[in-house]
Amino acid sequence: MNKNDSKAEVYMSNNPIRLVQAKGDAFSIGFALGQASASCFRERALGYDRYQALSARWRGSDYLKMLESAARAAYPRYVREIEGIAAGLDQDFETAFLWNCRADLQLPEDVSSATNNVASLGCTSILIPAEGDGPATIAHNEDGAAEFFGACFWVEVRPDEGPAWSSFMTPGTLPGETFGLNEAGLVQTINNITPNDLKAGVSRQIICRAILDATGLDEAVAILKRSDRASGFHHNLGEAKTRRLISVEAPASGCAVREVTSPRAHANHLICPEFESLKQTINPSSRDRQEAADRMIAENALVGGPEAVLFDESTPIYKNRQDESSRTLATSVFTLFPDRIHWRAHSSLDERDALSGTMHVV
Known part of the structure; x- marks a missing residue:
């Protein structure tokens, strides 16, 4: 499905906690949520110390592929939502999936104590x-x-x-x-x-x-x-x-x-x-x-x-x-x-x- 064909509808408010409303199939919902949070993701998540450390260690790894295979076998619809989120974020799937698996991955031993502390x-x-x-x-x-x-x-x-x-x-x-x-x-x-x-x-x-x-x-x-x-x-x-x-x-x-x-x-x-x-x-x-x-x-x-x-x-x-x-x-x-x-x-x-x-x- 092309991301431009998404059926989801999105509404934003100026509330201190921003409101997003979406409907549709799994990809459409994920795309709407990803699109709404794309700028925040680029500005705050991609440079986040914990994510940087995990990405350097696990991107392209067999272990991350095993997590993906387990997710697709158990809950393919929610993986489809992550695929939609990735499209809405304008990121590749592995970036969005690794971000969503950040708590399932062991931090490298050489990360800073501050990064380790935030994790707990x-x-x-x-x-x-x-x-x-x-x-x-x-x-x-x-x-x-x-x-x-x-x-x-x-x-x-x-x-x-x-x-x-x-x-x-x-x-x-x-x-x-x-x-x-x-x-x-x-x-x-x-x-x-x-x-x-x-x-x-x-x-x-x-x-x-x-x-x-x-x-x-x-x-x-x-x-x-x-x-x-x-x-x-x-x-x-x-x-x-x-x-x-x-x-x-x-x-x-x-x-x-x-x-x-x-x-x-x-x-x-x-x-x-x-x-x-x-x-x-x-x-x-x-x-x-x-x-x-x-x-x-x-x-x-x-x-x-x-x-x-x-x-x-x-x-x-x-x-x-x-x-x-x-x-x-x-x-x-x-x-x-x-x-x-x-x-x-x-x-x-x-x-x-x-x-x-x-x-x-x-």
Whole structure:
């Protein structure tokens, strides 16, 4: 398909978190998302130290080809979306695919300590189960490299195949690995983890995208239990119809599922006892945020809403220092009712409710 024949429609706003709307087949959607983020990708991603190091080590490698083969065998439609993203970015497929596999690839041993540190940072989530007839809540700080502060999008997609979905998106990246929801009533927020168990398989970016198409928690968990995953994340998942919340630690070598029955937080390292023997990188920031969030929850800080924890600047849980390599790119709150999900996204402490809406459950 020629990129000029794309059926997708794109609309941009001047909102602090830019809005992109797309519809159509997989390539058309990918092309729209790539086109919307092309300038940011050229200006911020291609020169990103981590990507440069990975590209120098893995471009053209047999290992990257194995990741591509695994992805095409398991989820060809999402590879087609990456092909569309590449066309929209005006980049070759390998550039876009390697960018989307950056967490599945081992950094070279000679990279700088700063590049290594950024690789192990990112995100804090709060899960608040429903009480009585009330809603359940998932809230999340999306942290990332400072280069992408102010360069991200909220995408609203109505595909030809599968449920409509929306997600926060960093430039050039297949949506799903940040925070999002779909019209089946599923909410997902993601926390980075860095266990030492990478293997050739399906990229975790593609796994996250697959969950955006899931019709409920059971289907989502089945995806996370696949044995052919290349790496993994911690997934916070909620189902509006039942108001159930689950916390899933899913490194490549296993999957630990926890039903959430009391308020809890999760940062960027594995905490389930099943993974005590699995070697992982625990950055001091992740340990500090986990301990601070746990303490604040125990002290009933959530009476003031999840932002009372996620906007903490003393630890900090909320990262807003301009001289830091990692920043909070957005904060989201999802409130789950049986027939709908209310959501809002804050672009900063001073720019609250930059975007908000209601997804009705189909």
